[in-house]
Amino acid sequence: MAAALAQYRPDTVLIEGPPEADGLLALAAHQDMGPPVALLAYVVDNPAQAAFWPFAAFSPEWVALRHALDHDVPVRFIDLPAAHTFVHEHEEEPEGPGIDPIAELARTAGHDDPEQWWDDVVEHQLVGDGDALAPFRTIADAMAELRPPGSEPSGGREARREAWMRRQIRAAERAGHRRIAVVCGAWHVPALAGRPSVASDDALLKGLPKVKVELTWVPWTHRRLSQHTGYGAGIASPGWYQHLFESADRGTVRWMTKVAALLRAEDHSVSSAHVIEAVRLAETLAAMRGRPLPGLAESTDAVRAVMCEGSDVPLALVQDRMVVGDRMGRVPDEAPTVPLQRDLTRLQRSLRLKPEPAERELDLDLRKDTDAARSRLLHRLTLLDVPWGSAATSRTGSTGTFRESWRLLWEPELAIKVAEAGIWGTTVESAATSRARDLAAHSGSLGEVTALAEACLLADLPDALPTVLQALADRAALDADVAHLAEALPALVRSLRYGDVRGTDAAALRELAEGLAVRICIGLPPACNSLDAEGAGAMAGHLGSTHAAVALLTDADELHQRWSATLRTLAERDTIAGLLRGRAARLLLDDNQWDAAEAARQMRLTLNPVTPPAEAAGWIEGFLAGGGMLLVHDTRLLGLVDDWLTSVPDAAFPDVLPLLRRTFSGFDPGVRRTIADRVRAGTDTPATPDRPGFAPTLDRTRAATARRTAAVLLGINHAPPGARGSAE
Amino acid sequence: MSVSAVPPTDSAAPAEEALRPHAETAYAAELAALAAADDRPRPACWQLSPWAVATYLLGGALPDGTVVTPKYVGPRRIIEVAVTTLATDRALLLLGVPGTAKTWVSEHLAAAVSGDSTLLVQGTAGTPEEAIRYGWNYARLLAEGPSRGALVPSPVMRAMSEGRTARVEELTRIPADVQDSLITILSEKTLPIPELGEEVQAVRGFNLIATANDRDRGVNELSSALRRRFNTVVLPLPASLEEEVDIVSRRVGELGRSLELPAVPSGSAEIRRVVTVFRELRDGVTADGRTKVKSPSGSLSTAEAISVVTSGLALAAHFGDGVLRPGDVASGLLGAVVRDPAADRLVWQEYLESVVRDRDDWKDFYRSCREAAEH
């Protein structure tokens, strides 16, 4: 492009792009402007409706723009104004030609890789034989073949764009320009070169509806350029093209040298000998493949074979940092404010949350609409790396699901963070949504994604949730650590039950939670084998939280059965620590999976002289962790504990004492006292064998106390104390 | 020095009688046709141009109508990089998990480049230095003293003096100090014989292809000095289901014929299923890309898939009705997947429950696998 312009010396340059940007074009030559950058256009009344035009330093449009500015040649953008295109955004017709013309040409030439073909035929061969304009002519001819006259419907979006561009070219001619350079997609060349009548163009462009739009420059990144979705330019290897653009000669040698430096910085031993061999291999490969110069494919093959020991792992680094590249662009301060900042300002005003440079605390009551909206805003900004608020513990000490406390501090640097976050979208909500999606795609561990899912719920980003949940499902499937799964499950179930989740997502979330629970069922027994005391303690916690979570998953009978079966396995397998077996036994009892007789049987099996005393004490700890009331009510169980305790040999007693003390000191003082009374009274002769722990008749005085409390809880006016009514 | 390495001699069995003829014999016709059609420049002492060597490995049609069968099924670039490496006088290291055709490719490369794939050193923990450098014929050594006549050259030494391709199999199994004797050979391209005060200089055309297993890299990790002498090409597992089914069906057919087993219809459902299971477990994701699964510890190579199907076929022939059914492959599959009794069993169970069970036309297969797993 640069060579062609230098040769042609245009007296005006017209570029395919939104004409509303004409006033901003001069900024391209500003000393603080550094590509990659993008032109951003958005609808003033609805900034979420936006479009980006990204440019790298090597983009032909950018090269042409800089040529014009550097040579004081008038330059303008000539595409259909964004004011019109936004109105037609919802039309069925896709943007662009509908076919990939380069792929079409490559196929005609018998190649299956269009980019490769383009590099070989255009970048390497047509260029360099002296006439810089030759490739442009050749491609224009090829496009004319692909677009024979009359092959397309008249009207439609593409036709309107081309009519508009023709109109601008005519205007430039009328203004007296003689050497007009039009920089546009090759596809348009036949349409712009051919000149249908002015009248037919006017007819196409008559009465186009429009909206009010604004534009500005925003920094862009090579990474975003390489994305095919969203506003990426679909350039697979911006870093490589940047390299070609910057290095005038010995491109392969320079590239290999840079690769070597990168790999060395990451502690791979790469010597100059490697660089030499890599260059030789790349050049010989190119010759073997009939290419004039090593392209990216040859360079990559050579780097892999010579410098990376055949491995794709270090190569991924080269791909990420060099072929794509992490360059981030800059725009001068003179560029208009980004819409994300504007949206934020609007929200700050409507929510009466002033950005202040002094730290202050903010307590929110989420039942109030304004507070809920404030909370959403702060959570969304956190996701966007704009840490205006951080979670704080409340001054009033009030806690609960309806309350949130924040510490707010607006530092000037946050404005820059907002500008950087502008890359994700034009409103706080849309930007946070894309950012969450991106995080989901790149986050590593299950814990990270679970946290992200919770963050999405807190920030109320329903559109990001499906992606995040998919990522969660993927990580959960891969995580082999039952503890991680068990840590993730309760949060999921909580979100499912209490979170404000839409129907489809709820189904996905549910499937995910159930799948996770099944995995825990499968993985738990082996994971509980041969744990040390500390490990068993941690696992007992997981057991309890998983149990609670599974219970909250309603309408999942199969799962509940599975979970009970898992607990039974744990309770009965004697390679498992006593603590865990006791805990499992207790959960089964609480769940009515075991009756008291079965629990007593298990207890008798465990609490015998053959079991190592510490193991038995662990069992008791696990079994009684749910509270000691059980021993008060079931004198049979108490009797078993008592019998065992008295049979512990003297030598072992000091070992089990701390364990027992830990267990019993966790009980309520009242419970402890009652147990002591029972033991003193003797546990050998249970009063009623079929209802252990219960007296044969009702004790009315004690019942009245309970009744009063129940009445208070229920909010009904209770009868005067001591009255004996029908409520019994 | 206590062992005298006996060089392979030309008195080996004639090709027609060999159970498995060398590549250069088995494909002599293809090689001759390629040489005749090949008008591109050949590196010194090469039988073919690099382009023709690549065509020999990857298959293609020649102008005279000869069809060259593909020897290696996989990415073109792998073979191109391997051949180009040899053409730039760099030694080539083929890496990969077991059963990815490393030995196979190495043999065919040597056959196409040098017309001789027999200059081979088989690496083991007991491979002595003599196998790489040279040994002595002790009778002559005693009778004549140190002389060229008493010296027994290794395959590598012969490749050096004749300008051919030497092959070293399973390089990482060779003890580190023995490996080191390759460093001088590869960097100086000479092999000193201090006993005679002489040296053997490699003539042009000499090069070396080594293979090593990715999995037991740790056994005798290559020193970085030696590693630096090689360009490394990793042979991947087959990229697509179709490709792998193709490789497995072809090899099962060949092996089955020699064991006189009934023929499997090509693309048989059971082969597809075995390959699918192998691939899903290996890739950690189901074929539809929707569900992730854990991978077991074993390598689950194509070669293992071939053996699961072949032994299933034997079961069907000797104990069944000769038709390959889920029950015939289930226990073989279990054995291939569950290498580590604890962790792999869990992986297999999870896979059966979360993936296999829900597939409508896999019910029989699910049942057979459950049964096999319970025994």
Ligand SMILES: Nc1ncnc2c1ncn2[C@@H]1O[C@H](COP(=O)(O)OP(=O)(O)OP(=O)(O)O)[C@@H](O)[C@H]1O
């Ligand atoms: N991509 C492939 N193309 C053609 N054949 C293949 C391919 N992958 C595997 N095979 C077949 O698998 C068999 C095993 O190959 P080979 O013995 O060369 O493996 P290897 O990589 O050397 O294994 P090991 O590490 O165990 O030595 C060969 O018969 C080969 O035909």
Ligand SMILES: [Mg+2]
């Ligand atoms: Mg091998």
